[in-house]
Amino acid sequence: MLAAISYLSSPKNTKNMVALLPLIAAILLESHIRYLSLRIDSPSTYLTVNLQLIFECIPFLIAHWMASQHSSKQASKWWLSGFIGYPILIYLLSNSLPPYDKWHYLQEQCWLLCSLASLLWLSSQRFKKNQKSKLTSWMSSLFTLNKVVFVICFGWAFVMAGILNSHKEPLLNQPFALIFDTQKLLTNYNQFIWYFSQLLVYAIIVHGTFLFNRYILIRQFLAKHGVLIFVSACLISMVVLTPLLAAIVLTLPVNDLPSNVANLTPGGNLDIINKYNYQFMFLFLSISTPIILAFERQQHHHKLEEIAKQQIKTELKLLQQQINPHFLFNTLNNLYALALTKSEKTPELVLQLADLLRYTVYEGQKPFVLLEKELNYIKNFLELHKIRHANNCRFNLAWPETSHPLCIAPLLLIILIENAIKYGVEHAQENAEVTIKLSLNGNALTLYCENSIPRKNNNDNSGMGLNNLRRRLELLYPEKHTLLVHNHNGLWQTTLSLELSND
Numbered sequence: 001m002l003a004a005i006s007y008l009s010s011p012k013n014t015k016n017m018v019a020l021l022p023l024i025a026a027i028l029l030e031s032h033i034r035y036l037s038l039r040i041d042s043p044s045t046y047l048t049v050n051l052q053l054i055f056e057c058i059p060f061l062i063a064h065w066m067a068s069q070h071s072s073k074q075a076s077k078w079w080l081s082g083f084i085g086y087p088i089l090i091y092l093l094s095n096s097l098p099p100y101d102k103w104h105y106l107q108e109q110c111w112l113l114c115s116l117a118s119l120l121w122l123s124s125q126r127f128k129k130n131q132k133s134k135l136t137s138w139m140s141s142l143f144t145l146n147k148v149v150f151v152i153c154f155g156w157a158f159v160m161a162g163i164l165n166s167h168k169e170p171l172l173n174q175p176f177a178l179i180f181d182t183q184k185l186l187t188n189y190n191q192f193i194w195y196f197s198q199l200l201v202y203a204i205i206v207h208g209t210f211l212f213n214r215y216i217l218i219r220q221f222l223a224k225h226g227v228l229i230f231v232s233a234c235l236i237s238m239v240v241l242t243p244l245l246a247a248i249v250l251t252l253p254v255n256d257l258p259s260n261v262a263n264l265t266p267g268g269n270l271d272i273i274n275k276y277n278y279q280f281m282f283l284f285l286s287i288s289t290p291i292i293l294a295f296e297r298q299q300h301h302h303k304l305e306e307i308a309k310q311q312i313k314t315e316l317k318l319l320q321q322q323i324n325p326h327f328l329f330n331t332l333n334n335l336y337a338l339a340l341t342k343s344e345k346t347p348e349l350v351l352q353l354a355d356l357l358r359y360t361v362y363e364g365q366k367p368f369v370l371l372e373k374e375l376n377y378i379k380n381f382l383e384l385h386k387i388r389h390a391n392n393c394r395f396n397l398a399w400p401e402t403s404h405p406l407c408i409a410p411l412l413l414i415i416l417i418e419n420a421i422k423y424g425v426e427h428a429q430e431n432a433e434v435t436i437k438l439s440l441n442g443n444a445l446t447l448y449c450e451n452s453i454p455r456k457n458n459n460d461n462s463g464m465g466l467n468n469l470r471r472r473l474e475l476l477y478p479e480k481h482t483l484l485v486h487n488h489n490g491l492w493q494t495t496l497s498l499e500l501s502n503d
Helices: 002-009 011-038 043-056 058-069 072-096 098-103 108-129 134-142 145-165 182-187 189-225 227-250 275-341 346-365 371-388 413-426 463-476
Strands: 393-398 432-441 444-452 481-488 491-499
Touching: 011 043, 011 058, 011 108, 043 058, 058 072, 058 108, 072 098, 072 108, 145 182, 145 189, 145 275, 182 189, 189 227, 189 275, 227 275, 346 371, 371 393, 371 413, 413 432, 413 444, 413 463, 413 491, 463 481
Parallel strands: 393 432
Antiparallel strands: 432 444, 444 491, 481 491
């Protein structure tokens, strides 16, 4: 038991389980519809139908899970193999093996429910990753709580109209099987419209009651006046609205039935103050209220997250603005040193410094840049210092192969490299040595810097730059970085590891 709890408490395992929930819900819904259509009271049959349908839908679950774990192209292959290839195989087996055709429960309705559940989940995850695109914003606007409830009500009216249309005088021959005959939908189209137009009135009433609960009872009474006033308002609404709404639906032609036949009201008769009508209203308010509260709490949490993200962006912007003057001061010092040497290479080096400054000003303002660009910037930076300190410093450099299009936050690595040169070379009065090694293992980048510490400069060289670096790492790479700094036998050693992304 403890092992199972430990497994589920893992964020990665929890995410995997959550990805399967929409599909499992669709399978269980289909299995319950299938069992109810049998119209028998048998716990063993109930268990058999559920287990057998879950077993038959295992390929759906595997394809859905694999699609949720891979990128677009691979996800499409997995999804098509499971939700298109597998149903085709079932169809071929049903036509060639009559015993199998009688045994299996997987029909078009189950495939449709599972496919929709899978596509909705995968689409929602894609929208989360691409929240800035116009298509994502437009699609996310379609999945508001009000619209989802309306679609459910509309879908119920459509399906129920199809079921009634599949039988001859179904209300006079109750109970009737929950069967949706698509052929009769085409042949008895006028009758379907007759049922659907009236059931749509039910859907509008239910959706209107939902909106009344959300915007009047919850937002006006509960949010502003507390629980007692909210409960009182709910009781008054139940007493006033229940008979009024029951009277409206009883005027529909579909409820024009003999008194001994159950009509389409919760009470099943012409009594508008039937206790079952009140029970239905009570259950509807009891179920919809926590759903509304949970959704609005999630919206509130999302707004707080957006505010926090904006605060982080502002702080990062300020930190980056601290880097640019720092680099500019160092650049001016380099220009001054080169001018003193009166070297013939000074104009070329000035131009190279201008390129470095241009990168810092323009690329440094971006949230992420290609790793290859950042490494080229560092290489050019070191080339200048190799010329400046050719007589008093030895540079040991190692570079990784950047075949993958990885991205990194700009001007992170340069802080450690600048520190190594500033404290290990510029303050040295004798030959110094600087080691800079970058390695790449998958998407994990490691920077190792080592510089000798001058005898007269044994103080900690953490400074503003290193503190700036630590804060940026906390904001940009939370739980995806390690920074180790220590003094060992007169050598200042720094190791930074980052888990990079592909975008």
